[in-house]
Amino acid sequence: MVTPFHRVNVLTGVKSAIVLDSAPDYAALIKQARRPLLVLGPKLLEESLGGKLLLEWAMEIAGAANMATCATAHVKGKLVPMGVNPDSEYDAVEIVNHLKNPEWQGVKREGNHDLVIFFGFRTDLGNQSLSVLKHFAPHLRTMTLCKYFFPNADYSLPNFRKDEDWEGFLEELISSLKEKD
């Protein structure tokens, strides 16, 4: 079992995320989903990768997969100047509270989401939010795009020691998502 980079997230339990570091595999899972949702955390506003703000990476991924987005915290405050409006605004605890209800109609009112991707959260809050879904939302799957391992997701990236590896993964993910099946 992979140990989370931040020790506060060490799993006490039995159900840990599947670690995937293959971008094509990640892309395949996203493509299989009927209504994926990308949940945007505030770390996306603070950190850059390869000279590009993480939020830009996130929007590129959302665009490549034609995914609905949910802006948490004050992420929208940065998206608007970028000329982007998220599909929805809920905080992290609010979106998982809705998602755990299978009858919820989703951020586009087209039905609940079947895949939820977290990107840009403090690892402790992110992992706790994922715990809600792990235990109370068997109707959907979760994955993460952050640099570190999240045990409470269904699918997580490993702990990337080097930013270049993470950057490489995200680049390949975007190109895989853009590929036509």
Place this chain on the structure above:
Amino acid sequence: MADSEEKKPKKTRKRQRIEETIRASDPWEPVGQTPMPDIPDLRNWDMRLMKAYPPMYAPFCDVCCFCTYGKCDLTAGKRGGCGIDIAGQQGRIVLLAACMGLSAHGGHARHVIDHLIEHYGEDLKIDLGSNVAVEAPNIRLVLGLKPETLKDLVTALEYVESELIHLISSLHTGQEGSNLDFESKALHASMLDHVAMEAADIAQIIGFKFPTSVAETPLVDMGCAVLDGDKPTIIVVGHNPVTSTTIIDYLRQNDLRDKVEVGGLCCTAHETSRYDDHVRVIGPLSRQLFYIRTGIGDVVITDEQCIRTDLLDEARKVGSGFIATSDKACYGLEDATEKDADEIVREMVDNGKQYLILDPHKAGQVAVRVALELAPQRRSQMISDSEAQELAKKCVQCDMCERVCPNMLDISVAVSQVAKGNMDPMKELFDKCLGCGKCQEECTHGVPVFQIMQTAARTEAYKMRTGRGPIMDTEIRNVGAPIVLGTIPGVIAFVGCSNYPDMTDLAEMAEEFAKRKYIVVLTGCAAMTVGMRKDADGKTIYEKYPPSFEAGGVINVGSCVSNAHITGAAIKIANIFATLPLRGNYEVIADYILNRVGAVGVAWGAYSQKAVSIATGCNRLGIPVVLGPHSSKYRRLFLSQKEEGDWTVRDGRKGEMVDTGEPSPEHLAYVTETKEKAMITIAKLCIRKNDTPQGRALKLNHYISLYKKFMGGGLPPDLHLYVRTDKELPIVYKKEAMAYLKEIGWKPKPVLTLPTLIGTYPSKVPPDAVIH
């Protein structure tokens, strides 16, 4: 038997006992439906609250390990060997935490009251000054007792202790299993916590003559740099003033007050500075280990709650004398309570011994004498920048410090910058550091992170206004109407511990709301933390805003136990302004607060079990609480489903059920990650169904303006849910808002004059009890 006798219900023995206990025949107010409630008595109220705000659980672990059936895997709908499921187990853990919090404050109250009874006898009168006639709103509300003496405070505690046994009993394997019932019990425990806190602080105020019935309490020095390093220094740590006040007494009696420094960490600093405003407030909980490790204390004295369990070892390492003074935290030390003081002093000074001393007067005397003797032998000082730079060069940037940091800070980056002579990143890090010390413990290269951090800390010098105890009845009379009508947009209580994502957040948030003419009240570590930021003129928030309970006021109420005065203020608004009887009338008052009093708690750095019970006690009383990101680890929040939830109320005057569709307040216990989102949410959570159109317009003005400030412009997407008539649209945003409302097909809604939940769920409370 006559008809009238047949209809009159017989009083049970229990009811008779309660009426005797609370002196029911005293005519100050009629007794309500739930004097001295047992666990089931307010259960229907709890269930009604949880219908609107169902608990949402974020399990911290997948298993239960409470009994020898386990460990039991509770994932994927599986149940434990006892039958419990994952939701039930989370509720159980929340109740356990609430009981721990209640016990900590109850134990504190017991210790203080027993100590004072030894000195003054149990008939010491409760007198909180000419401006506080409703002396104990929580005790009056919950028990139905108007306490007059210390003995009555004991009565309140005996009731609390009796309930606690049943609450803890329900945690046992094979007892309660329903998560909702665990939550109801947690709400019960937490309500009792406010009774215990109130008893503790009333006792402290009358016993130690803390300030009361006054707004402008003294400004005291805060921070490490305010200590005179040339004087012997005693550091008091914890929450309970019984021993720390005896230190001051001994210094005064022996004409030593100007010769010895007394500094406090955590809430004992609050309490002791309420006793003597020359006491130095060193800082909140997050600074505890840091300052103990500097060795500034010639003697360290612990009492109870939030004291680090390794202080004994830490004090020993830096040659500080150490005395434990509470039976709650004996540290494995030899009990020297019966020993001769001279002998204790000699052993501590000559042989470095450390003791448990449960006699506060002896502990106070010994602390002073040891400090006077030890100080000349040991002078500590903070390290210089160049020394820090040398120490930092040991760092190999392995990142192990960051991995174990609960705040996930880039410690090695800051250390590596110090090694290059750049101290700024370390200063920023110091503002975010929780003070746990895990980084240094983990470091395989022996980098003394805390020592290096001294470069950031040595100039800390601030001001804090000392805690003032209860909000005065006269103040409640002045602001009751504007708060209930909404023209004072809200009362924001920044409370709790220092487990912040960034401690500078708190002062920024508090000032944002003070500037907007909300009333800002503070307690505990939060009250210290807001003072730890200065503006360009070198002023702290306490020097810039009035200390009175008025629009734009910034009020330090006091320590953790003073939180009861915040709920007390909300209760007093219902009682003094609205003239609703308090006595054993919990549901009516809580319903009033939920629907009318725009009060919000903010526990941005909550870490403890006490914070759970303080916050959950607020929730039962209808006060929502906003928590920082660490609090997701508390496992449970109370969140609504927004417009999809049940927002039916009864119009108390017409007696009709009305589906308002208005999620106000939207949540009862809520976590967010950033201060920006917290501020938007706090403004929104002040909205109440009873707001007048004028008041609602003011509240919406702040909500919209904060939203625009932090969300890149635009309007909140849920604005339509909170607009009942177009008169409620703030003038400055009216055009934009009307266009939005038209676009989404908004329709006006009735403005209710008496919205109430009473009558929407099974309750013994008669529907007209809400009419005042």
